[in-house]
Amino acid sequence: MKILVIGSGGREHAIIHKLLESDRISKIYCAPGNGGIAAEAECVPIGATDIPALVSFAKDNNIDFTVVGMDDPLVMGVVDAFEAEGLRIFGPRKNAAIIEGSKAFSKELMKKYGIPTARYEIFEDYEKAAAYVKTLTPPIVLKADGLALGKGVLICKTYGEAEDGLREIMVDKKFGASGNKVVIEEFLTGPEVSVLSFCDGKTVVPMVSAQDHKRAYDNDEGLNTGGMGTFSPSRVYDEKTAREAMEKIFIPTVDALNKEGRTFKGIIYFGLMLTKDGPKVIEYNCRFGDPETQVILPRLKSDLLGIFEACVDGNLDKTDIKWDNGGACCVVMASGGYPVSYGKGYEISGIEEAEKDSDVKVYHAGTALRNGKYVTNGGRVIGVTAVGKNLDEAIKTAYKAVDKIDFKDKHFRHDIGIKNYD
Numbered sequence: 126m127k128i129l130v131i132g133s134g135g136r137e138h139a140i141i142h143k144l145l146e147s148d149r150i151s152k153i154y155c156a157p158g159n160g161g162i163a164a165e166a167e168c169v170p171i172g173a174t175d176i177p178a179l180v181s182f183a184k185d186n187n188i189d190f191t192v193v194g195m196d197d198p199l200v201m202g203v204v205d206a207f208e209a210e211g212l213r214i215f216g217p218r219k220n221a222a223i224i225e226g227s228k229a230f231s232k233e234l235m236k237k238y239g240i241p242t243a244r245y246e247i248f249e250d251y252e253k254a255a256a257y258v259k260t261l262t263p264p265i266v267l268k269a270d271g272l273a274l275g276k277g278v279l280i281c282k283t284y285g286e287a288e289d290g291l292r293e294i295m296v297d298k299k300f301g302a303s304g305n306k307v308v309i310e311e312f313l314t315g316p317e318v319s320v321l322s323f324c325d326g327k328t329v330v331p332m333v334s335a336q337d338h339k340r341a342y343d344n345d346e347g348l349n350t351g352g353m354g355t356f357s358p359s360r361v362y363d364e365k366t367a368r369e370a371m372e373k374i375f376i377p378t379v380d381a382l383n384k385e386g387r388t389f390k391g392i393i394y395f396g397l398m399l400t401k402d403g404p405k406v407i408e409y410n411c412r413f414g415d416p417e418t419q420v421i422l423p424r425l426k427s428d429l430l431g432i433f434e435a436c437v438d439g440n441l442d443k444t445d446i447k448w449d450n451g452g453a454c455c456v457v458m459a460s461g462g463y464p465v466s467y468g469k470g471y472e473i474s475g476i477e478e479a480e481k482d483s484d485v486k487v488y489h490a491g492t493a494l495r496n497g498k499y500v501t502n503g504g505r506v507i508g509v510t511a512v513g514k515n516l517d518e519a520i521k522t523a524y525k526a527v528d529k530i531d532f533k534d535k536h537f538r539h540d541i542g543i544k545n546y547d
């Protein structure tokens with residue numbers, strides 16, 4: 126089979142690397158891909174949101190199956206466009222991808238169907254929102270309704286911060302049309318866990334749990350980033366919590382979407398907070414997480430292509446999905462200055478050396494090939510990932526591999542996997 130993967134980050138690299146284990150695949154293309162992905166798939170220079178060009182490419186090259194990694198094309202309707210041409214594609218249609226595309230939609234859905242989440246109000250008018258904020262006790266959580274590159278959530282410690290935040294989102298339109306509506310919600314506390322799940326429109330199968338580290342520096346200091354590292358499994362997501370999340374959140378979400386005529390096929394990513402009152406939904410995403418995927422897929426022991434096909438065909442209940450019961454850790458090596466400003470084009474050394482350990486895989490996020498050598502080409506450059514017989518082993522192996530890799534201004538966190546929740 127010929128496969129097309131849409132996206133260009135470490136997540137897509139991890140998807141491609143796993144898919145290549147399937148002996149039914151003869152060739153994988155990636156649009157647009159990156160320097161490291163080019164070693165495992167043929168990269169084609171088509172932007173991930175150029176839907177007409179993606180459809181034409183799939184038709185012209187007889188692609189049998191397409192996998193969408195990124196959120197934007199899903200929210201824009203790439204699945205609908207492929208299906209309209211009779212092309213097979215893995216991911217939710219536009220009317221279901223809205224669970225990520227509109228936070229206001231998701232909150233209304235959860236309220237209507239009694240799915241546990243933070244209490245909230247939705248506003249379209251700045252004055253009304255600013256007046257409401259004054260009735261709350263900080264911290265106050267503000268969320269721009271639409272996609273905002275993961276930056277549309279503000280946790281405001283004072284009324285002043287909240288008013289400034291509201292103005293930036295609603296008046297200055299810092300996130301463009303994503304800020305036409307704003308969700309103002311209750312501040313929740315507790316450990317956060319990411320539970321990604323496969324879904325075929327009827328059945329939902331959770332994957333092994335993961336946690337990420339969003340802040341730029343050790344001890345959760347510095348700015349929020351796209352993610353500086355992840356580990357799997359979570360140390361706090363036990364079987365009892367998993368059962369509760371399945372009963373109160375996962376199954377009700379899939380049922381709710383069906384009742385609304387928005388059948389979901391693809392990956393539902395449940396961002397959960399484990400509060401004193403049980404797990405609550407912080408966010409839904411309509412695709413694999415990045416860098417969660419880099420620690421989840423290496424633990425999958427079943428054929429990923431088969432699972433994707435079962436989701437599209439509605440056979441997930443008959444599909445066997447097995448996981449390794451060890452652990453995995455991904456340390457993101459970024460360019461110094463990320464997430465604000467950083468240089469590009471610096472040569473990266475030591476990747477081959479690091480990958481000599483068969484438990485290690487380096488997933489490329491922002492790299493390019495120059496004269497046959499990898500150079501940095503983004504804020505998050507690579508995700509150095511290791512598996513182990515348990516999480517602690519995986520963490521040790523990942524950091525040993527990180528030590529072998531070098532590039533100018535490299536920056537990484539030293540505490541991935543060692544979150545303390547006492």
Ligand code: AMP
Nearest residue numbers: 243266275278310311312313396407408
């Ligand atoms: P999101 O972009 O939705 O993942 O939100 C970014 C981060 O903001 C989350 O990972 C949480 O750490 C935090 N957050 C979002 N909503 C809340 C909330 N209601 N209470 C506390 N923290 C929150």
Ligand code: GLY
Nearest residue numbers: 337352414415416
């Ligand atoms: N790592 C968070 C996300 O993919 O949304």
